[in-house]
C-alpha cells in the first residue's frame with residue numbers, strides 16, 4: 097500500500113503524543129489508589145477529594161490572579177508592539193522586535209534564574225506580583241505573534257478611509273481598528289492565560305510563599321495517596337485548556353474571515 | 365467651451381515629493397477647475413497615486429504648495445480637508461453594514477435617526493443600491509463594493525471627489541458600464557472629480573481634461589481631443605493610442621508655416637499648431653494616427669499619395685490593420701481600415717497606394 101509506512105509512523109506519533117493525556121482521566125475516574133492496570137472500578141471520589149482541599153483552592157486562586165493579570169498586561173503590550181511593528185518604520189526595529197521575541201527561544205530556566213537574581217539584587221520580595229512579571233515576559237512574544245497577524249491582515253486604507261471621512265486618529269482606532277482586531281485580542285488573551293496557568297519553572301522560582309497550581313501539584317507528588325487526586329485535577333485542567341485554546345482559535349479564524357484575509361497559520 | 369470660465373478648485377505650485385532619496389513628484393504645477401472631471405493618466409509607478417494623496421492629505425509634500433478652493437493646505441490634516449476619496453481597494457469597513465458604511469461620515473454631524481436614514485437612502489439610491497442598506501459589507505460583489513465606496517464618499521458632499529483606479533478591479537463589461545455611470549453621476553452632483561487611471565481609453569472616455577504623467581512629471585495637460593490629435597511629445601503620443609512616426613527634416617520655418625520633408629511622404633507645409641512640443645534634441649519626426657491614412661483601391665484618388673508594400677495584415681472582423689512600408693522608409697507604418705462590403709482584404713506583399721493628409725500630421729522636433 098502506498099504511504100503505508102508513513103501512516104504507521106503518524107499513528108505511532110499521535111499515540112506517543114496523546115496516550116499520557118488519555119491515561120489522565122482514565123486513572124482519575126479509577127476507584128483504586130495505585131496508578132496501575134487493571135482498573136478497579138468507576139468513581140468520582142478523587143474529584144470530590146480534590147475539591148475539599150483548602151490549599152488547592154488557594155493555589156487555584158493565585159494561579160487565576162496571575163494568569164488573568166499576565167494575560168491582560170501582555171496582550172496590552174502586544175497590541176502596542178504589533179501596531180508599531182506593522183504600521184511604523186523606525187531605526188532599529190528589527191533588533192527591538194528580535195529582543196522582545198527572544199524569551200520564546202530562551203530556555204525558561206535561564207529566564208527564571210536571571211529574573212530571580214535581578215529581583216533579589218533589587219531587594220524585591222517574591223510574591224504573586226513577581227510571578228506576574230515573569231509571565232508577562234514569556235507571554236508577550238506569543239501575544240505579539242498573534243496580534244501582528246491580526247494587525248497585518250488589516251488593510252491600511254480602512255484607517256485612511258475613516259480618517260478621510262472626518263474621524264480623528266483616536267476615534268478611528270476605536271471605531272475601525274479595534275473591532276477588526278478584537279478577535280485577535282481575545283485569542284491573545286486566551287492563549288497567554290493558558291500559558292501562564294500551567295507555567296511551572298518561573299512560578300517555582302519567583303512565587304516565594306504563594307504557590308501556584310502547578311507548584312501545588314508538583315509538591316503533592318511526594319505523597320503517593322495524593323496521586324489520584326492530582327490525576328483528577330489534571331483532568332480538569334486539560335479540559336479547561338482545550339476549551340480555552342479551541343475558543344482562541346475560533347476567534348482567530350473568525351477575525352480572518354471577517355476581514356476577508358487568507359489564513360496564514362496560527363497556533364492550532 | 366465654457367470650462368475656461370470656471371473657477372480654480374485645485375492648484376499645484378511646483379510640488380515636489382521625496383520618499384527618502386526617491387524623487388516621486390518632480391515639480392508638479394497645474395490647476396484643476398471646479399466641476400471638472402479631471403484624470404491623472406500615466407504608467408504604473410509614475411506618481412499618480414502619490415499626487416492624488418497629496419490632495420487628500422495622506423502624503424506630506426516635500427516642497428511647493430497645494431491649494432484647494434483658494435486655501436493653502438499645508439498643515440491641514442486629511443480629516444479637515446473638503447475632499448473625499450474612493451480607494452483602489454474600496455476600503456469598505458468589513459464589520460459594518462452597507463448603510464453603516466455609507467453613513468459613516470455623517471457620524472460627526474449628529475443628525476436625527478430619521479434624517480440619517482434619509483440621507484443614507486438618498487446616497488444608496490444615487491449609486492443604484494436602493495434597499496441594500498441592511499446587507500453585510502463583506503457579502504457584496506466587486507461592483508457593489510465600488511458603489512458603496514462612492515456613496516460613502518459622496519454623502520459628505522465634498523468639494524472634490526478623489527478616485528484612485530476605481531474601476532481597475534472590475535471586469536471589462538462592468539468597467540464600461542461604471543464609466544458611463546460615473547460620468548452621469550459627476551454631471552448630476554457637479555462635484556470636481558479627480559480620477560487616477562493607467563487606462564488611456566478610460567481617461568479619454570471620461571475626462572474633461574487629462575494630465576499625462578511620466579516619472580513624477582506632467583508631460584501634457586489638455587482635453588482628450590487635443591491629447592489625441594496634438595500630443596506634444598512622442599512619448600505622450602505613444603502612450604495614448606497608436607501613432608506612426610517617420611523621420612523628418614525641417615526645411616524652413618516662416619510666417620506661412622513650417623516646411624518639412626518626411627521620409628516616405630515627401631514635402632509638406634504644416635501649421636505651427638501642428639508642432640505643439642518643445643525640441644527634444646533627438647531629431648525630428650512626423651507622426652500620424654493609423655486612422656488618418658487610408659489605402660486607396662482601384663479608381664480612388666487623393667491629393668497626397670504615397671506608394672508602399674503590405675508587410676502584415678491583421679484581420680479584426682470590422683477592421684483590418686495593415687502594416688505598410690512606404691517606399692524609401694525603413695520601418696512599416698500601421699493603417700487601420702474599416703472593412704467595407706465588397707472591398708478585398710489585401711495580402712502580404714501587395715503593392716498599395718496610401719492617401720494621407722498634411723492636416724493630420726504632428727511634428728515632433
Ligand SMILES: Nc1ncnc2c1ncn2[C@@H]1O[C@H](COP(=O)(O)OP(=O)(O)O)[C@@H](O)[C@H]1O
Nearest residue numbers: 383386388406407408409410411412413414415
Ligand atoms: N510610501 C512610499 N515609500 C516609498 N516609495 C513610495 C511610497 N509610495 C509610493 N512610492 C514610490 O513612488 C512611486 C510612485 O508611486 P505611485 O504614486 O503609487 O504610482 P502610481 O499610482 O502612478 O502607480 C513608485 O515608484 C513607488 O514605488
Ligand SMILES: [Mg+2]
Nearest residue numbers: 412413414560
Ligand atoms: Mg497607483
